Structures are given as structure tokens and as C-alpha cells.
Amino acid sequence: MSALTVSALRKSFGGLHVTKNVDLNVEAGERRLIIGPNGAGKTSLFNQITGDLTPDSGTIRLFGQDITQVPAQRRPHLGMARTYQIITLFARDTIVHNVMLALLGLSKSRWNPFISLGRQRHLVEDARRAIDRVGLGHIAERPLAQTSYGERRRVEIAMALAQNPKVLLLDEPFAGLSIDERRDVQKLLLAIPRDVTIVMIEHNMDVALDFADRITLLHFGEVIVEGTRSEVVADPRTREVYLGH
Amino acid sequence: MNFWILLAVNSITFGGLLFLLSAGFSLIFGLMRIPNLTHGSLFMLGAYVGATLIMGILSVQLDFWLAAVLSALVVAAFGALIERLLLRRLPGEPLAQVLVTLGISFMVADFCLMVWGGDPISVATPTHLVGFVRYGVAVFPLYRLAIIGIAAVVAVALWLLLERTRLGAMIRAGVDDPDMARVVGIRVSQIFTIVFGLGAALAGFAGIIGGPILSVYPGLDQDMLPLALVVVILGGTGSLLGSFVGSLIVGFLYNFGQALLPELAYFILFLPMLLVLVLRPQGLFGRQLP
């Protein structure tokens, strides 16, 4: 069963084609790595999958359902969650409040103007569980402004995990992390059960290589190579893209 | 028949004044990403200063055009000072900058009330432009034709400045992408001051040459600022062509509205703005509002 299918996707800004006829098929439970140099159109592809950007043509399917026309804010309700390459968190609030916002986004009570958010026991508990999962339980009440960069990276992941997604889109989850922090995040990602499908963007090839089942190499908005880890690494076109001609 | 022609001429004249006002407003918006809410005040200030120079201070009465140029310079200096002394202190905080321009507009309005009093001041039409031009059955007021001519000349000059000079190229670069402009070595901050001063000069100049038609009164600023806003919302920010077309549209709507439905004249302006907002939020010739 396909979790995520992108077919014949195209997007251009003026004369700049950021997505050129991209096809992508990710099986349920698969770990897919999308690599490519800067400006390859990786994040633009993510933005179209999540609905942040509207593609010029092509379709996007989630578990067989065509979601191309589904508004961005409905897609999380269909089981899609994402993280951002540039950390996009609520800097004035605590970690637990950040994660509660993620949980609340999928809850009907997000429209409720009368109850107290802080008294929603189940939300608080679920949020704490998600924070424990990324190893930040001891600083859950800390304002985000007082956390380190590496901790914020993990809050990003905690927010996505808290939504219990079927498809998880990770945009460079290792960006800016030290070697130790990378190892921690890697452990965390490996612990995610296989009923979650993961698509991960990574700029740097060697960081997440052993995590992936299959790898897609994008370059100038096009899929250049796709295959298993060894196939992609062995392919001469990969070398060409990464090392120049 | 004559009524309609005269109404059309009045509309174009008013559109010309609006263009002088809103071209600077639009440029400042395009470059600094803020609506300059002192723009109506600069228009009024120009009108008051000019009117004073024409009526004479210390028994020296100035020629109308000399007074107009002088008041434009005074207002330009004032505008440049606002930019240098206040807006400069709030880099990267557009909201705070807007509120500062709003605060200054109140101060200017009250200052004018204090100095020039509450009664309207009428500005005499320059003597050599009193009278009419006849063409067939139609009669055109000479001074209004002159304003149309001036607006056209300024429009061409501004276009040449933007498209054909080094300064214009730098302004355009700043409008397109301020960060990039800074990277390639353009002193964006200096350009801010120049554009602010230029916009202020145009507004002040429009204020005084509009004097013989509109007269000068407290509240003139509040009458003009929303018109400039509507022009820019219609035409799109940072676009000279947008200001030009928007000004003409507003000029016609406002004058025909005044003549035919005086009670709702102000409201009629609202309709095309509403249409543009719904169908093309970035304005007819503009980019997306930031």
C-alpha cells in the first residue's frame, strides 16, 4: 500500500522551475530519504505536499486519497505532520505549551473559547509524554527562549510526533546539530514505530544514509536517481551531482 | 454637455494632484514597506507654508510658483528629518514606524491649528492663469489645465528618474529587494532619506498648487490621506504606473460622486477598492502586500 504518491508534480515561479515533473511513491512504513544539493527543490516539494504551496499541475495522494485540492490546514487531520528546516516554534511559550498547541490542532476543542487550556488534563499529559519521548521531560516547563538549539530541534520533532501522524515529513532534522546531538536525534528517529511512514530531507548525504530504505536524489527540481541506498550511492549520476562533472 | 466636460476636467485635475501626493506615498511604501501616515500632513503643511509665503510674511510677498517650490523644499527637509531622526531608530520594526508616523501626523495637525487657526485660508489663483480657454462650446479653466500639465511633467520626470538614472536604478533595486541592494553596496539608508524627502516634497508641492482649488483648512490632511491610501490599494504599492492609474480612477470617482451623489461620494470610492481587494489584493499593478 502506498502511503504517499506524488505524480507529475510541477511548480514554477516566473521562469524558475522548482519542481519539474516529479514522481514519488512512498510505501506505508517506508523510510525515504530525499537528498540533493542546495536549491534542488526539496523543501519546495515538501511545501507542496503539505499544501503550503499550490502546485501548477500534478497530483498528491495520501493513502490513495487525492489531496491535491485539500487545504493545508486539513492535511494534518488526514495524518500528515511535518518539521521545519528553519526552526518554527512559539518562542514566547514553554516547551509543554508548544507541544500542547500541536495536540490541540487536531482536537475539536481548539475552537472552544470558554474552557481553560491549562486544565485540559489529557492534553497536558499527552504533551508531557511526547516531550519525554524526545528526552526533554526534565525541562518541559522551560520557556522556549531559554532552550538550546539542539533542544529546539527535538521540540520540533516532539510536536510532529505528538500529532500521531501516519506520514511524517522531516525537513533536515539534523541541521545545525553537533555530532552528539545528531546521534541522539538519530536514536529518537529509529525508535519511531514502523506504522509511521517517514520522508526525510537531508542536505548532507552521509548523515542519514543508514536510516533510509530508499533514497531519492533531486537536482534542479528533477528526480535524478531513485533506488535503494547502495543503488543510489553506486550510481554515477549521484557522483556527478555531488562532485560536479 | 459642458457640465460633463467640466466635471471630467475637474476629475483629471484632482487625479493629477492625487498623483503628486500618492507617487511619493507609493515609493516610500515600496522602499520602506510602511505606509507613511504623515503624508496627508505633509500635503497640508505644504499648503499652509505656501499660502503664508504667498500672502506675505514681514511684508515680503512671493510669487506663487516661487512659493510653491520653497514650500516643497521646506516640507522635503521636514520629511527627511522625520526619517533621519525617528524612523531610523526603529530599523526592522515596521509596525512601530507606522505608529510613529501616525503620532507625528497628529502633532503636525495640531501645530497647524495652533499657528494658522481654524478658519480656511483661500489661496489666490496665480494671476496669469486666471481665466478660461474656449474650445468650441467647451470652456476649460486655465489653472486646472496647468495642474494637469504639471502632473504630467512630474510623472514623466519621475519615470525618467526611476528608469534612466543611477539613483533611480538604486531605488528600484531597493524596492525589489532591500537586502540584496545592501549586499551589492547600495547605501540603502541614504536612499531611504532621499526617497522620503522626495515624497515629502511632492506632497508639499501638491498641497500648495492644490490650494487655489481646495483651499487650506484644518482636516485637509485627514481628507487627503485616505485618498492616497485608496490610490495605492487600487494601483498597487511601489508602482508608479499604479499610482498614475489609481489617481485618475479616484479623481473621477470622487468628482463624479460629489456631483451626482454628494452624500455617498466618500462611500463610492470604497466600491472599486473593495473589488480590487477581493479580486486582486496586490493592486492593479503591484506586488503582494507584505
Place this chain on the structure above:
Amino acid sequence: MSRGVLGLAGLAAAFLALVTLPLWLTQIYYVNVASQILFYAIFAFGVNLLLGYAGLVSLGHAGLFGIASYATAYLLAAGWGHPLSIIAALIIGLFSTAIFAALSLRTSGIGFIMITLALGEILWGLAYRWISVTNGDNGINVHTRPTPFGFSLTSAEAFYYVTFVVFLICAILVAIFVRSPLGAALRGTRDQPRRMTALGYHVWMIRFWACMFSGLLTCVAGILFVYYNQFISPQTLALTSSAEVVLMVISGGPATLLGPVVGSALVVIVKSVVSGYIARWNFLLGAIFVAIVILMPEGLVPGTVRLWKLGWRRATTRRPSVLKTGGPPA
């Protein structure tokens, strides 16, 4: 004593002071000033909801305030009773707010300011020129105040108490709202609108409901205003009025509960005191505006707290400015 107890004690003291206010402020003039502070505080609550919690600065709210005032005055003059006029004015006000919101929420940030300003000016222009309805510059008089349950509101004290009760209800509603899930979502759309969309929130709709709540508070204040003055004229809808209430919010402290009340007290008191001596209120308003925006952008309440803390703890964090557009980088 812990901070919570201290805060509670302060609130109780303030409540007692406000309940007994006509007893210790025996001059009618001061009771009237207190009424003004309270209904302007309701107006400021409404503007703060957008400015503070949604990051949307409206410079057109005096237009909505004026619509409710004019509707009340017009319907009363047309011979409608008080209860019907008030209800109809609220409905008209909310309907206008919905249109106002639908137009202005096409943008945010600076675009929102421009469009609300233009809308406010258009409403002002209507009040000024649509003479057959609004009576133009002469305004509309309201000859009587309502008598709820046979309780006459003619005296300054009686009007104060009604205003106080309405103020309390509004304050409690706002306090509940900002702690609610919808309130948290609204603050989220202020800080990271794109992220909120990606988390499953309908950003536009959240902002729309915030506008409606803001409009409701604004209209309630407008109705109190027209009954207080028993007169309404276009001046009430002028840009200066919108700016005054924005000043109340940013001077008191945006996104705080107490801020709008403090700001309202500040502006109303300064205005009443100053106008007793000089006629240059607008100049002072502008000057205060410029000074606060440049020197204390986070408002008087948080600003004073900051200076206070700075005094004996030497905090080194940079002042946070709520006036910055766009989400702060985490």
C-alpha cells in the same frame, strides 16, 4: 506571601475600590471620569484582542465603535425603545464587523493596518457626509437613558454602576477567552501563522472569530459611550479616536489583561486634565505616541515591570517588542 496571593489581594482591593468609588469620589466630575475609563477600557479590550493577541493592528476600530453608537442614536431617534435599539445596534455592529473582518483579513501586518485605516476613514466620511441619516456635523442627540428594572440611569453614580457591571462581565469574558484553547490558538497565529496551518488550525477563521469578539466588545463600548454623552457626531469616528485606543493598548501593555485598563485610565485622565489647561490634546497624544513607541515599546505595565526587575536583578535580556511584525525566530 506568594505572588499569586499578592495578585489576588491586589485584585480584591481594586474591586472594592471600584465598587465603593462613588462613595469616596464625591464630585460628579470624577465619577464621570471613572465611567469613561471603564467603557474606554472595554473598547481597549476589544482592540487589544487583535493588537496584542493576534498581532493585527487596526486603525479603523473607531468606525465600528461609531456604527454601534450611531445605530443606537438613530433608532432611538426613530422612536424605538431602549432594549430594541441596543439589541439592533449590537446586531448591526456585528454585521459590520463581519464585513470589516472579511475585507481586512485578506492581509496581515502592514496591509491590515492600511485596509483598516481606509475602512475607518470611509466610515468617518459616511458619518460626516451622509447627512440624511447621520445629521452630518450636527450629530444626533439621545434624550434619555434606559431604565433597566425601573432603575434610572440619569445620575452619574447610577450610570457608573451599570458601566462597572458591564465592564466586569467583559473583563471576565476576555480573561476566560485568553486562557482558552481558542485564545492560545489566536496567539499561535500571531507568532507562527504558517506553523499553525501545518498543525491543522484554520488561521483565517481563528482571526475572523477574534475580530468578531473584538467587534462585540467595541460595539458594547460604543453603546455605553453614546448613552454616556447622550450625543454622537462624526468626530467619534475620526482617525484620532482609533489612534487613541491603540495608544491605550500599547501604552498599557499589549497582550495583557490589565494593560488596556491602565492605558485607558492614563489616556482618559491625561486628556481630561490637559484639556482643562490647554486645547492641544492632539499634539500631546502624538508626542506620547512617538515617545512610547520609541522608548517603551512593550507598554507601561510590562515596561515598568522590566525597569523594576532591572533595578534589583540586573536582568540582561533585551526588551521584547510586541510591535515587531512577523514571527520571531525561535
